[in-house]
Amino acid sequence: MANVTCSAIVTAKRTVQNLRITLGAARKMAALRRPKLHASARVPRSQGAGTMSDPRIEPTMVKAPHGARTMEIEWADGHKSVLPHEILRGYCPCAVCQGHGGTIHFVPGGDLSLRDIQQVGNYALQFTWGDQHDTGIYSFRYLRSLCQCDACKPTFSPGSVP
Numbered sequence: 001m002a003n004v005t006c007s008a009i010v011t012a013k014r015t016v017q018n019l020r021i022t023l024g025a026a027r028k029m030a031a032l033r034r035p036k037l038h039a040s041a042r043v044p045r046s047q048g049a050g051t052m053s054d055p056r057i058e059p060t061m062v063k064a065p066h067g068a069r070t071m072e073i074e075w076a077d078g079h080k081s082v083l084p085h086e087i088l089r090g091y092c093p094c095a096v097c098q099g100h101g102g103t104i105h106f107v108p109g110g111d112l113s114l115r116d117i118q119q120v121g122n123y124a125l126q127f128t129w130g131d132q133h134d135t136g137i138y139s140f141r142y143l144r145s146l147c148q149c150d151a152c153k154p155t156f157s158p159g160s161v162p
């Protein structure tokens with residue numbers, strides 16, 4: 001693990017005035033990111049629309065160092081989620097992976113190298129995997145439910161945040 005050098009963790013501190021700009025910058029950053037570079041993006045806090053008042057599903061930092069097998073998300077309530085790529089890919093919520101209807105289930109296989117992360121609106125992340133699979137839209141609430149940290153793992157229940 002030689003390449004865990006990247007992520008200087010900076011706590012996201014935003015003023016209300018630059019939220020919009022920050023969101024735009026994050027999008028631009030994601031769009032311009034080259035596949036071989038590590039992906040790390042600060043996620044803007046809630047836009048104040050009242051739709052994301054739950055700090056448990058407000059990410060303040062997403063860390064996905066290139067070559068790592070685990071993504072980390074820090075949330076506004078201070079929780080730090082551990083999200084192995086295997087879990088993220090296996091629980092890809094897209095219709096191709098999950099089919100239609102039924103409960104969410106683990107789908108083994110698929111490329112586990114994370115190539116890109118795009119923020120979708122103010123509510124989700126979209127991942128591009130090594131095999132170009134990119135149809136999964138992971139809402140923040142869903143990502144939180146996939147957390148594999150010591151505290152969350154025992155009650156792992158994909159798709160629900162207690």
Ligand SMILES: [Zn+2]
Pocket residue numbers: 092093094095096097098133135136
């Ligand atoms: Zn999928």
Ligand SMILES: [Zn+2]
Pocket residue numbers: 079080081082147148149150151152153
């Ligand atoms: Zn957790």
